[in-house]
Amino acid sequence: MAEEEQRAPAAVVFDTLGIAYEQAFATSGPHLASLSWLVDHLMPGSRVLDVGSGTGRPTAEALARAGHRVLGVDVSPVMVELAARQVPDAEFKVADIREVDLEEGSFEAVCVYFSLLQMSRDEQRDVLSALARALRPGGLAVLATVPVDVADAEVEFMGQPVRVSSFSPDDFAQLATDAGFSVLSEAHATFVPAHADAGPEPHLFLYCRRTAH
Secondary structure (H helix, E strand, O other), rough: OHHHHOHHHHHHHHHOOOHHHHHHHHHOOHHHHHHHHHHHHHOOOOEEEEEEOOOOOOOHHHHHHOOOOOEEEEOOOHHHHHHHHHHOOOOOEEEOOHOOOOOOEEEEEEEEEOOOOOOOHHHHHHHHHHHHHHHHEEEEEEEEEOOOOOOOEEEOOOOOEEEEEEEEEHHHHHHHHOOOEEEEEEEEEOOOOOOOOOOEEEEEEEEEEEEOO
16 A cells, blocks of 8 residues: 555645645734734743644744744644744644644643644544643633534545535534633634635634633
8 A cells, every 4th residue: 555545634635735735824814813812822931732733834933933832743744844944943743633642731822723624523522622631721722723514525625635524613612612622712714825726715713721620
């Protein structure tokens, strides 16, 4: 079996997209605003987990520049190589977040920008619960998704065939609450990626805090 067939589909997709993904999405105003919120609310030197860290831009770069200790996790070796080169002040590793053993209370913040979409709904529930536990009580999180009510749907993303699952806005907020997050606020936007094979997307950003218990 070829190496590509053994690896997670998300890794194959994002290995192929590489820097084109950054060029298409890095200018998102709501994404940048959520990073400013984190920088404004985190204590200096906070430990931050970036799930699906991509090329490191804009997320890891903004947080590392602000003096935070960033660990980026991504299934794509190509993305991790790009991120390590572009954001040398952060740490990156090739891993599937579904398989990473996260120590409870080990991070002050977690970022999840659209990295759940190629997981099943049950996997998304499990991952969010694990991420909530990995935050210290009161820790912050930004959870971003494309809020559409689909399960295991075949779509084309930037010219690549992918299988995605997601939730309606209300259901995604409830998913976060059930996982152990308190949703402080929401931001909704329609974003058009800068790519010939991409169309308008609804985006949902949840600004969250881990519940004390």
